[in-house]
Amino acid sequence: MKLVADLHIHSHFSRATSKKLDIPNLTIWAKRKGVHIVGAGDIAHPGWLAEMKTCLEPAEEGLYRPKPEIERAIRDQIPPACRDEPVRFLLAGEISNIYKRGGKVRKIHNVIFAPDFDTVERIQAELETIGNIRSDGRPILGMDSRDLLEIILELNPRDHLIPAHIWTPWFALLGSKSGFDSVEEAFADLTPHIFALETGLSSDPPMNWRVSSLDPYALISSSDAHSPAKLAREATLFDIDLSYDELFDALRSNDPTRYLGTLEFFPEEGKYHYDGHRKCGIVWDPKTTLAHHGICPVCGKPVTVGVMHRVETLADRPEGQPKPNAAPFHNLIPLPEILSELQGVGPNSKRVQKEYDRILGQLGPELGILFDLPLEDIARVGGERLAEGIGRMRRGEVIAQPGYDGEYGVIRVFPVEEAPTDQAALFESDPEPAPPTLFDAVEASPTARRDPPIAPNRSESMDGDSPLSIDQHPSSDLLANLNSAQREAALTIDRPLIIVAGPGAGKTRTLTTRIAYLILAHAVAPEQILAITFTNKAAEEMRERLEQLVGKSIAARITISTFHAFGVQVLREHLDADFVILDDPLREQLVKGLFLGPNGRARRRFLRQLTQAKQHLLTPEDPGLSELFPDDPDFPIRYRAYEDALARDHLLDFDDLIFRTVRLLEEQPRELQTLQARYRWISVDEYQDLNLGQYRLLRLLTANGANLCVIGDPDQAIYGFRGADFRFFRRFQEDFPNARKVILQINYRSAANILEAAQQVIAKNPDREAFRLIAQFADQVKLDIYQAPTDKAEAEYVVHQIESLIGGTSYFSIDSGRVEDETREVSFSFGDFAVLYRLNAQSQALEEAFHRSGIPYQTMGQTPFTARPDVRTLLAGLHLALNPASQLHRQQFKQAPLTVEALHRQLGTLSVSEMIARLAEALGLEASEDVARLQRLAQDAGRDLRGFLAGMALQSETDLYDPRADRVALMTLHAAKGLEFPVVFIVGCEEGLLPWYAQGRETDVEEERRLFYVGMTRAKHKLVLLHARKRFLFGKEMHNDRSHFVDDIEAALLEAKKMRGPKKRKRTRRYSQRPDSEGTERTVRNLRAYAPFIAIKMSFQSKI
Incomplete structure (x- = not known):
C-alpha cells in the first residue's frame, strides 16, 4: 500500500515551536495533509514521552495510533473528506550533537528512531547521563555523532539514525560551517549503519546526485515541522505494509518498488539555498560569490555560504546528470501558499484558512489535491486560477526568489503583474504568533568583530609539547623540550630540590621528566620512586605522562598516589587490611547518632574540631587538646566516644589515613625503616598545600636520606581553611639547608594581558616572595568586565556569551540574531568554557539559566557525589x-x-x-x-x-570533573585549581563575596586574593569578570560593591561590556548581484527536464 511518511518533526517541547504541536493537533493535520506515518518527534524529552504514552496506543509492528478517545475528540476539527485518513506515529526525535573532532567544532543534527516506548525510556536514561534532555525537545549533547549511533545500537539493534538536513551550513553532516566532507569521516567504523540521509529544505535530489559518494544512501525528505500546519511540506513515499521494520528495510535496500521517492520543497525556498548576507541584503549564486572572493560589498565581511555553493564544492558530477537508480521526486508548494498568492493575503490569514478548509472538505487531503486530482475537479471547487496555479506547480513552472543566510526564499506560480494589487495584505496575519513563514523572516542582531580563537588544549601542560618516547631517542633527549629552568630542575638529583612553579609553567611535565630521567639516565629502580599528589586526577595525569615517557610496564612499578591513598596502602600493609573508610556524609550521620542529634551547627563544629585534632596528630587523651580547644573542655570525651564508634564498625575516617599512618611510623620503627628502604626518591606535587600531618609524614620518610623533590606555588595556597599551611613550603630550605631552589617563570597557558592582570592582583599580597611570570603567548586581548543588574541577569549574560562564542547552539540562536554573525567562525566547544564562583550557593541562578538554554553543563564543588x-x-x-x-x-x-x-x-x-x-x-x-x-x-x-x-x-571535588564530557564546567574556584580552560567566567566579583566574609569567622583576605588569582590563571584566551548590583543569597538581598581585587587591575587591561539584545530588523533591499539577473525575480528552471524521474503516478487519496 502506498504511504506518505513525514519522519522528522518536533513537539511543543522544542524551542521556537508552536504550542499546538501535540498528538491531537498532529493527527488533525496529518489527516488534512494526507500523511500516513508521522515521526512522533522529540523522543529524547521525558515530558513528550509521557504525553505520547497518554495519547497513543500500539498499532502495527513498531507503530502507534491515537487512542479512540483522541480520535473522537478531534473528529469535528477535520474536514469531512479527510476524516477517514489513517494516521500512524513512529517514535523519532532530533538530537543536536555539538563536539570537537579533528581540531574543529562540529554541529550535527541527527534524527534517531526507536521501535517501542521501552527503548525510548532506555535511550533517555542513557542520554540524561550525558546532557540536559529536559530543557529542549531537541537536546544539545556534547557528544560525537558516531558515539550517539553506537549508544542507540547497543540499546536496541532495531534503533536507527538518519543525519538531518545534511547540507545546512551550521547544523548538518555536510554543512559548510561545522560539518564534514563525507559520511565516512563523521561515522568512521559505524558508517555501514547509515543507510539514509535527509536532504533538507534547501536542497533537492538533483543537487545531491552531483556528489557520487552519496549514491549508496536513500534520500529522504521530511518537513522538520515547527507547527502542525507545516507537516508534509516535504515527505517520503513508500509502497509497503504498515510496519516499522519494513519501512527501514525499504530505505536500507533502496528497493525502488518499496521506496518510491520524495515530495520536495522547491529548494530555492529553503533559507540557506543561496549565498549572501541577510543584514546587508546581499544574495548571490556560487559563481558570483567566487567572483567577489566571498566578501560582502556592503560590510566587507565574509558572506554566509549556502547549500548550493557547498554542493558545488563537493560535487564530482555535472549538473543535470542523475545518479544510477535515482528515486523519483515531486516538487510542491503548500496549498495555503498558493491560496495566499491568489488572494493577496498571508498564508496564516483567516481568509486563506477558511478557503483551505472549504476546499479540503470537498476534495479531500491536500497532497491528493496537489498531485492527484484532475485539474477540472480542482477548478470546479476552487476556481480556474487555483487549478492553473496547481498545474504550473506540477509542471515546475515557478518563479523563485532564492533563500539565503536564514532568509526564506519565495516561490510564486504567477508573475507579479498577475498578483493582487494590495501587496500590503500579504502581511496580514492572525494575532496569535506563529513560527516563521515565507513572509515572516526572523530579524538579525548587531554584530561585532572578533579574532578567531586558538584551538584549545585543557591540560596542565605547556602547549605544543609532543609526548616523549624512550623508543625514539636516548635518555638525554628527554630534556630536549624543556626550557632552561625546567632542565635545571630535571638534572638536579644530587640534593633536595624545591621548585617554585607559577600557574601554567609546566610543573607536571617537569616533575615527570625528572622521574623519567632518574630511571633512564641513572638506572634508578622504579620501585624506589614515590610520587605524591593531592588529587586522584593529578595522580592519573602523572601516570599517563610517565607511561608516555618510560612505557606502561615501567610506569606501573612506580608508586604514584595521593597522600590519603598512600596512607591507605601503608595501613593495609602494616596495620589492618580490612578496615573501611568512612566518607563525610556517613561521618556526619555517625556524629548525629552519637550525641549531637539535630543540632546541625554543633555537629559541623565538632567535625571541624575532629579534623583539627587529627591534623595536629592529637589523640583523645592528648593534653594538647586543651590548648587547641580551651573553650570546650568536653571535646576529649566526645572525641573518645567517636573513636570507639569507629572501632566498633571497623571504620577509619578520612583524617585517620594520615593521622594513623604518622602514629604508626612514629611508634613502630621497623615499619618506618621498611618504607624508608623502599622509597629512596620522593617527589611531591602542590607542596604549598601540606598540613602538619602530611609534613610530618614526609619528614619521617626522608629522615634516612631519601632524595626529596617538591614543587608548588605559595601564591596558589588556598586551603588554609582545611588546615594547610604554606609556611612549610617556605621553611623547606631550613629543613634541608643544602637544597637547591629553581623557579619556573615561563607561563605556557594564559594570554599576556590575562597574566599581567593576575600578577597585578597577587602583587598586593604582603609577605610574598615576588617573582615575575613571563607569558609565552603575546595575545593582547583585554579582560571583559560586566556589571549585571541582578544575579539572574549575570547568569543570562554568561549563557548568551557562551552561545555567541560557540557560534550558536540552534537555528533559533542564529536566525533570531541572538548570536552575532562574526562569532560563527570559531573553534570553541562547550568543554572549553568554565564558570567559576566563590560559593556553591551561587550556582543556582547559573544552573537555571543553563537549563533553560539547553547548553550542556557539569557541576563540581557542590554536594559530594x-x-x-x-x-x-x-x-x-x-x-x-x-x-x-x-x-x-x-x-x-x-x-x-x-x-x-x-x-x-x-x-x-x-x-x-x-x-x-x-x-x-x-x-x-x-x-x-x-x-x-x-x-x-x-x-x-x-x-x-x-x-x-x-x-x-x-574522591575529591576536582576528581569528578570529566574533561572528556563536552559540557560547560560550573565549579567553585577551589574546585578549578589544577585545571585550565580557553574561556573563563568568574561571577560574583563583589565585596563580601570575593573576598568572602563569612559570618562569625575571621576572613583571611590574603588567601581570598590567592583564590581569585587561581581563578584568573585558569584562563587561556579569554577572561570575563562579572558582578551584580543586586544578588539574592541565602534568602537575603545583597547590594555589594565591586571587589577591590578587580580594582587592583589597571584600567588599560579591562574592557567594560554591555548586554545587547537583538535589534529590530529594518527591511533591506535585496541586491541580487547575479550576472544573469534582471531584478529580484527569476524563473530558475523548468522541472520538465527531470520528467523521467517525476513520471511516477501515486494516489495520495488511497485508503488503507
Whole structure:
C-alpha cells in the first residue's frame, strides 16, 4: 500500500515551536495533509514521552495510533473528506550533537528512531547521563555523532539514525560551517549503519546526485515541522505494509518498488539555498560569490555560504546528470501558499484558512489535491486560477526568489503583474504568533568583530609539547623540550630540590621528566620512586605522562598516589587490611547518632574540631587538646566516644589515613625503616598545600636520606581553611639547608594581558616572595568586565556569551540574531568554557539559566557525589555486602536485605558494576542518572569491591570533573585549581563575596586574593569578570560593591561590556548581484527536464 511518511518533526517541547504541536493537533493535520506515518518527534524529552504514552496506543509492528478517545475528540476539527485518513506515529526525535573532532567544532543534527516506548525510556536514561534532555525537545549533547549511533545500537539493534538536513551550513553532516566532507569521516567504523540521509529544505535530489559518494544512501525528505500546519511540506513515499521494520528495510535496500521517492520543497525556498548576507541584503549564486572572493560589498565581511555553493564544492558530477537508480521526486508548494498568492493575503490569514478548509472538505487531503486530482475537479471547487496555479506547480513552472543566510526564499506560480494589487495584505496575519513563514523572516542582531580563537588544549601542560618516547631517542633527549629552568630542575638529583612553579609553567611535565630521567639516565629502580599528589586526577595525569615517557610496564612499578591513598596502602600493609573508610556524609550521620542529634551547627563544629585534632596528630587523651580547644573542655570525651564508634564498625575516617599512618611510623620503627628502604626518591606535587600531618609524614620518610623533590606555588595556597599551611613550603630550605631552589617563570597557558592582570592582583599580597611570570603567548586581548543588574541577569549574560562564542547552539540562536554573525567562525566547544564562583550557593541562578538554554553543563564543588541519596543508598548496600555486621551502614540501607545477603555470598564472583546493577534493580533505581554514573566509575574496579569503596571515599571535588564530557564546567574556584580552560567566567566579583566574609569567622583576605588569582590563571584566551548590583543569597538581598581585587587591575587591561539584545530588523533591499539577473525575480528552471524521474503516478487519496 502506498504511504506518505513525514519522519522528522518536533513537539511543543522544542524551542521556537508552536504550542499546538501535540498528538491531537498532529493527527488533525496529518489527516488534512494526507500523511500516513508521522515521526512522533522529540523522543529524547521525558515530558513528550509521557504525553505520547497518554495519547497513543500500539498499532502495527513498531507503530502507534491515537487512542479512540483522541480520535473522537478531534473528529469535528477535520474536514469531512479527510476524516477517514489513517494516521500512524513512529517514535523519532532530533538530537543536536555539538563536539570537537579533528581540531574543529562540529554541529550535527541527527534524527534517531526507536521501535517501542521501552527503548525510548532506555535511550533517555542513557542520554540524561550525558546532557540536559529536559530543557529542549531537541537536546544539545556534547557528544560525537558516531558515539550517539553506537549508544542507540547497543540499546536496541532495531534503533536507527538518519543525519538531518545534511547540507545546512551550521547544523548538518555536510554543512559548510561545522560539518564534514563525507559520511565516512563523521561515522568512521559505524558508517555501514547509515543507510539514509535527509536532504533538507534547501536542497533537492538533483543537487545531491552531483556528489557520487552519496549514491549508496536513500534520500529522504521530511518537513522538520515547527507547527502542525507545516507537516508534509516535504515527505517520503513508500509502497509497503504498515510496519516499522519494513519501512527501514525499504530505505536500507533502496528497493525502488518499496521506496518510491520524495515530495520536495522547491529548494530555492529553503533559507540557506543561496549565498549572501541577510543584514546587508546581499544574495548571490556560487559563481558570483567566487567572483567577489566571498566578501560582502556592503560590510566587507565574509558572506554566509549556502547549500548550493557547498554542493558545488563537493560535487564530482555535472549538473543535470542523475545518479544510477535515482528515486523519483515531486516538487510542491503548500496549498495555503498558493491560496495566499491568489488572494493577496498571508498564508496564516483567516481568509486563506477558511478557503483551505472549504476546499479540503470537498476534495479531500491536500497532497491528493496537489498531485492527484484532475485539474477540472480542482477548478470546479476552487476556481480556474487555483487549478492553473496547481498545474504550473506540477509542471515546475515557478518563479523563485532564492533563500539565503536564514532568509526564506519565495516561490510564486504567477508573475507579479498577475498578483493582487494590495501587496500590503500579504502581511496580514492572525494575532496569535506563529513560527516563521515565507513572509515572516526572523530579524538579525548587531554584530561585532572578533579574532578567531586558538584551538584549545585543557591540560596542565605547556602547549605544543609532543609526548616523549624512550623508543625514539636516548635518555638525554628527554630534556630536549624543556626550557632552561625546567632542565635545571630535571638534572638536579644530587640534593633536595624545591621548585617554585607559577600557574601554567609546566610543573607536571617537569616533575615527570625528572622521574623519567632518574630511571633512564641513572638506572634508578622504579620501585624506589614515590610520587605524591593531592588529587586522584593529578595522580592519573602523572601516570599517563610517565607511561608516555618510560612505557606502561615501567610506569606501573612506580608508586604514584595521593597522600590519603598512600596512607591507605601503608595501613593495609602494616596495620589492618580490612578496615573501611568512612566518607563525610556517613561521618556526619555517625556524629548525629552519637550525641549531637539535630543540632546541625554543633555537629559541623565538632567535625571541624575532629579534623583539627587529627591534623595536629592529637589523640583523645592528648593534653594538647586543651590548648587547641580551651573553650570546650568536653571535646576529649566526645572525641573518645567517636573513636570507639569507629572501632566498633571497623571504620577509619578520612583524617585517620594520615593521622594513623604518622602514629604508626612514629611508634613502630621497623615499619618506618621498611618504607624508608623502599622509597629512596620522593617527589611531591602542590607542596604549598601540606598540613602538619602530611609534613610530618614526609619528614619521617626522608629522615634516612631519601632524595626529596617538591614543587608548588605559595601564591596558589588556598586551603588554609582545611588546615594547610604554606609556611612549610617556605621553611623547606631550613629543613634541608643544602637544597637547591629553581623557579619556573615561563607561563605556557594564559594570554599576556590575562597574566599581567593576575600578577597585578597577587602583587598586593604582603609577605610574598615576588617573582615575575613571563607569558609565552603575546595575545593582547583585554579582560571583559560586566556589571549585571541582578544575579539572574549575570547568569543570562554568561549563557548568551557562551552561545555567541560557540557560534550558536540552534537555528533559533542564529536566525533570531541572538548570536552575532562574526562569532560563527570559531573553534570553541562547550568543554572549553568554565564558570567559576566563590560559593556553591551561587550556582543556582547559573544552573537555571543553563537549563533553560539547553547548553550542556557539569557541576563540581557542590554536594559530594557520595552524599546524593541514590548513591548513598547503593554505597551502603555495597558496604553491607562487604561487612554485614556494620551497624552504621545497616541504618543507611534498610531495604532489599535478601539482595545484600546474596551479594555477600557472591563476593569475588561478581564485578562491582554487576553488584550495583543488582542493588539498583532491587531498589527500583535503574533509571537514575547518579546510578549510571556510579556504574561508570565502577567499570575499572573489576571485582575489587573493597578497593572501589576506598576509591569512592577518597574522591575529591576536582576528581569528578570529566574533561572528556563536552559540557560547560560550573565549579567553585577551589574546585578549578589544577585545571585550565580557553574561556573563563568568574561571577560574583563583589565585596563580601570575593573576598568572602563569612559570618562569625575571621576572613583571611590574603588567601581570598590567592583564590581569585587561581581563578584568573585558569584562563587561556579569554577572561570575563562579572558582578551584580543586586544578588539574592541565602534568602537575603545583597547590594555589594565591586571587589577591590578587580580594582587592583589597571584600567588599560579591562574592557567594560554591555548586554545587547537583538535589534529590530529594518527591511533591506535585496541586491541580487547575479550576472544573469534582471531584478529580484527569476524563473530558475523548468522541472520538465527531470520528467523521467517525476513520471511516477501515486494516489495520495488511497485508503488503507
